[in-house]
Amino acid sequence: MPESNSYSLAPLQGFTDFVFRSCYHRVFGDIQAYYIPYISFGPGNKIRNSQLRDLLPENNMDIPVIPQILCSNAEEMHRLAEIVKNYGYTKLNLNMGCPYPMATNRGRGSALLENRDELKQIFDHLFSNFQFEVSLKFRAGMTDENSIFELIPILKDYPFSKLIFHPRTADQLYKGSANRELYARFVQEINLPIVYNGDLNTPADLEQIRQLNPTQSEWMLGRGILSDPFLIRKIDHRLPEIQQQRELKREFHDSIFEEYQRQFSDQGQVLMKMKAFWSYFANSFSNPSKAFKPVKKASSLAKFKTNYPEIFHNFEL
Numbered sequence: 001m002p003e004s005n006s007y008s009l010a011p012l013q014g015f016t017d018f019v020f021r022s023c024y025h026r027v028f029g030d031i032q033a034y035y036i037p038y039i040s041f042g043p044g045n046k047i048r049n050s051q052l053r054d055l056l057p058e059n060n061m062d063i064p065v066i067p068q069i070l071c072s073n074a075e076e077m078h079r080l081a082e083i084v085k086n087y088g089y090t091k092l093n094l095n096m097g098c099p100y101p102m103a104t105n106r107g108r109g110s111a112l113l114e115n116r117d118e119l120k121q122i123f124d125h126l127f128s129n130f131q132f133e134v135s136l137k138f139r140a141g142m143t144d145e146n147s148i149f150e151l152i153p154i155l156k157d158y159p160f161s162k163l164i165f166h167p168r169t170a171d172q173l174y175k176g177s178a179n180r181e182l183y184a185r186f187v188q189e190i191n192l193p194i195v196y197n198g199d200l201n202t203p204a205d206l207e208q209i210r211q212l213n214p215t216q217s218e219w220m221l222g223r224g225i226l227s228d229p230f231l232i233r234k235i236d237h238r239l240p241e242i243q244q245q246r247e248l249k250r251e252f253h254d255s256i257f258e259e260y261q262r263q264f265s266d267q268g269q270v271l272m273k274m275k276a277f278w279s280y281f282a283n284s285f286s287n288p289s290k291a292f293k294p295v296k297k298a299s300s301l302a303k304f305k306t307n308y309p310e311i312f313h314n315f316e317l
């Protein structure tokens, strides 16, 4: 891999929150940009507290974060972008990839890829009324992956700082696999540097994409990092020796657990967050489904505290 590889953390609502991001950055720190999961308007035109908390500058000190918004039209975009601007951020990411009907039925996320007039209004309004460095994260359309090629002239018309492409259609949700050949064809046709996202779980995954697109150097990683916090070190051939790996992994886990306990007074909420964390983190142990069991079956935070040390003891690689 060339030295110029650069990595960003994908936004995963409920998983890559500020606790995860800050602990990862402190313990591993090999990521250039951490995308904050989207903010959007929910019932009563309100943004969920958890989304706002994740955006607060005091929760993102000294970390290179990029806020993301999920909107359906220029008016919604404007109100969300104002919030991001008022917090002092200078970068903004637009979510045009969310595949879930809850978003797409309201014209948000991937649905915007099929609504070209709305799309252009959003872009026009954003670039003429705000000074953000704007990036765009998108999928390969709603149902027909070839429809994404029709967007190329529009995407080239605006000064996006980055285009991040996850080559799956919305109706695939997370099933099947990301279409790497489609990605390579898209890059060739658009002829701009693009960030690749989707199913990067091993160094070999990056190699295979580079075989199709030799100049690929920008990567956004999501579930791969949640499942293996050493993934980037493996890709860059910087994996420390086994004892240090164990220590770093334990330090990472313990700092996340400590921080959730500081953030939430409700023990049930801490347990829920730790279960979500472990649902991926267990993959970094020798027998993932067995390793996850003691966490999954913990019915209280006290039981979790008793159960998790045995996982490090019994399933550590």
Ligand SMILES: Cc1cc2nc3c(=O)[nH]c(=O)nc-3n(C[C@H](O)[C@H](O)[C@H](O)COP(=O)(O)O)c2cc1C
Binding pocket: 010, 011, 012, 013, 014, 015, 036, 037, 038, 068, 095, 097, 098, 137, 166, 174, 197, 198, 199, 200, 220, 221, 222, 223, 224
């Ligand atoms: C639980 C979950 C939550 C996600 N939340 C977001 C989000 O808030 N914003 C976004 O752009 N993508 C979101 N995604 C998509 C990821 O950012 C990423 O595009 C996708 O997981 C593919 O990359 P990966 O295979 O490296 O994980 C989410 C995905 C999952 C599984």
